[in-house]
Amino acid sequence: xxxxxxxxxxxxxxxxxxxLVLFGCIVISFVFHNQKKRYHHQWEILELQExxxxxxxxxxxxxxxxxxxxxxxxxxxxxxxxxxxxNINLSALMPQEPGEIRDNVIETKSLARQLMSELKALSASxxxxxxxxxxxxxxxxxxxxxLARIKKYEISFTQSGEEYRLPPxxxxxxxxxxxxxxxxxxxxxxxxxxxxxxxxLPADFELEITDNGIGFDVELALxxxxxxxxxxxxxxxxxxxxxxxxxxxxxxxNAGTTVKLxxxxxxxx
Amino acid sequence: xxxxxxxDFIYLIPLLLSAIFSLRSFGLKWPKPYRIFxxxxxxxxxxxxxxxxxxxxxxxxxxxxxxxxxxxxxxxFHLPRILLFILFYYKMIDSIIIKRNILITGAxxxxxxxxxxxxxxxxxxxxxxxxxxxxxxxxILALLFFRQVLQEKKIIKLSGHPMTWISxxxxxxxxxxxxxxxxxxxxxxxxxxxxxxxxxxxxALNIIMYTSYLIAFLCKPPSAK
Numbered sequence: 253x254x255x256x257x258x259x260x261x262x263x264x265x266x267x268x269x270x271x272l273v274l275f276g277c278i279v280i281s282f283v284f285h286n287q288k289k290r291y292h293h294q295w296e297i298l299e300l301q302e303x304x305x306x307x308x309x310x311x312x313x314x315x316x317x318x319x320x321x322x323x324x325x326x327x328x329x330x331x332x333x334x335x336x337x338x339n340i341n342l343s344a345l346m347p348q349e350p351g352e353i354r355d356n357v358i359e360t361k362s363l364a365r366q367l368m369s370e371l372k373a374l375s376a377s378x379x380x381x382x383x384x385x386x387x388x389x390x391x392x393x394x395x396x397x398x399l400a401r402i403k404k405y406e407i408s409f410t411q412s413g414e415e416y417r418l419p420p421x422x423x424x425x426x427x428x429x430x431x432x433x434x435x436x437x438x439x440x441x442x443x444x445x446x447x448x449x450x451x452x453l454p455a456d457f458e459l460e461i462t463d464n465g466i467g468f469d470v471e472l473a474l475x476x477x478x479x480x481x482x483x484x485x486x487x488x489x490x491x492x493x494x495x496x497x498x499x500x501x502x503x504x505x506n507a508g509t510t511v512k513l514x515x516x517x518x519x520x521x
Numbered sequence: 522x523x524x525x526x527x528x529d530f531i532y533l534i535p536l537l538l539s540a541i542f543s544l545r546s547f548g549l550k551w552p553k554p555y556r557i558f559x560x561x562x563x564x565x566x567x568x569x570x571x572x573x574x575x576x577x578x579x580x581x582x583x584x585x586x587x588x589x590x591x592x593x594x595x596x597x598f599h600l601p602r603i604l605l606f607i608l609f610y611y612k613m614i615d616s617i618i619i620k621r622n623i624l625i626t627g628a629x630x631x632x633x634x635x636x637x638x639x640x641x642x643x644x645x646x647x648x649x650x651x652x653x654x655x656x657x658x659x660x661i662l663a664l665l666f667f668r669q670v671l672q673e674k675k676i677i678k679l680s681g682h683p684m685t686w687i688s689x690x691x692x693x694x695x696x697x698x699x700x701x702x703x704x705x706x707x708x709x710x711x712x713x714x715x716x717x718x719x720x721x722x723x724x725a726l727n728i729i730m731y732t733s734y735l736i737a738f739l740c741k742p743p744s745a746k
Binding site for chain 2: 258261262264265266268269272273275276277279280283284286287290291294
């Protein structure tokens with residue numbers, strides 16, 4: 253009797269222990285399972301948000317390109333036409349005998365021709381079809397020439413490697429990114445030298461723009477760009493991501509700035 | 522030394538390792554509450570070593586001759602260890618209401634433990650009344666942590682979070698050893714062999730608990746809150 257009673261106690265304790273440990277295991281596995289579900293759910297939300305933001309950005313860029321196209325065509329068609337008319341009227345007004353008036357008219361005609369030339373260049377830089385037609389290298393060189401005409405910058409351009417064709421969308425976005433970088437140089441850098449280099453490497457396509465300006469704190473600028481929700485560095489990064497390009501900003505105060513865009517060859521279809 | 526290689530001292534290996542690795546919490550990257558837990562582990566290790574040493578050598582020397590029973594050591598050190606344990610969970614739980622309740626319950630538990638130790642149960646028998654209540658309280662603390670995890674907006678990777686492993690070990694050990702502690706004194710007086718054989722379950726749960734604590738301190742340090 254005593255032995256069987258001790259067996260009963262032993263079994264009671266053993267079974268109760270097993271049940272309590274099992275309870276613990278159930279609680280723990282429930283918590284892990286719940287966390288896993290929440291994690292997957294959050295991941296799905298993030299992916300959807302990412303996809304939505306990408307679609308939104310693409311739409312914005314499309315609208316932007318359409319607007320720039322429209323402006324380019326208006327500049328070329330209307331304003332360029334008006335500048336030509338100004339030139340024609342000035343030719344009609346020009347006196348035959350040399351004198352002060354003739355000199356003034358000649359100078360005004362020269363300014364009108366300069367205006368037409370600038371309008372043509374600006375229109376070309378805004379016109380998406382034109383950029384896709386001439387290619388990124390020519391478009392980049394044209395943009396650098398426009399910078400050089402301001403007579404504030406010493407420009408240099410280098411190209412290396414065997415050239416291969418980039419898809420038109422890549423070229424447009426790359427060109428717009430370069431324009432943004434050049435705008436930043438003009439607005440903020442106080443530079444005197446701008447260097448652009450394009451490297452067609454077997455593994456990736458590299459585009460680098462360097463200036464000798466006042467530089468900036470990259471991390472601070474990125475954080476401020478995020479906080480103020482302003483366009484700028486984060487915008488460059490986001491648009492670069494659309495064409496699977498990695499963006500690198502290398503800069504220190506008073507040490508110039510380098511912006512590098514790298515597209516892996518496998519992402520260039 | 523050869524006595525240590527018996528199977529019933531296997532739990533000392535994960536305890537020793539967890540105490541050693543817990544010293545990592547004194548590095549800069551670990552949140553401060555983990556230092557309290559490290560001190561708890563070191564105190565537990567010292568208690569175990571002292572208890573074993575007492576049973577083998579220290580109970581009888583040239584200067585004294587006491588009972589071989591080392592239960593008084595476990596009884597004496599139980600309350601300071603539980604105080605550190607409660608303090609650790611107090612620091613890790615976010616809810617102010619729950620923190621207040623932990624303090625109040627902990628204070629009541631400690632007071633009861635002191636009364637039990639001094640007046641209710643004899644020194645050389647296990648203070649299982651205190652053990653039962655502290656076991657239940659520790660299970661509740663572990664469950665409170667898991668509740669906090671489920672309610673938190675931020676999703677944490679549980680397998681890499683030290684607190685998960687600590688609570689896992691705590692829950693399994695303190696829940697599993699509860700029936701054993703409830704019956705221990707009665708069994709020890711009436712069915713000594715059965716009481717001692719049930720210690721094997723306790724040893725197994727000890728190994729699980731200290732292994733969990735060891736894994737906790739092998740994880741990457743969590744970010745401080």
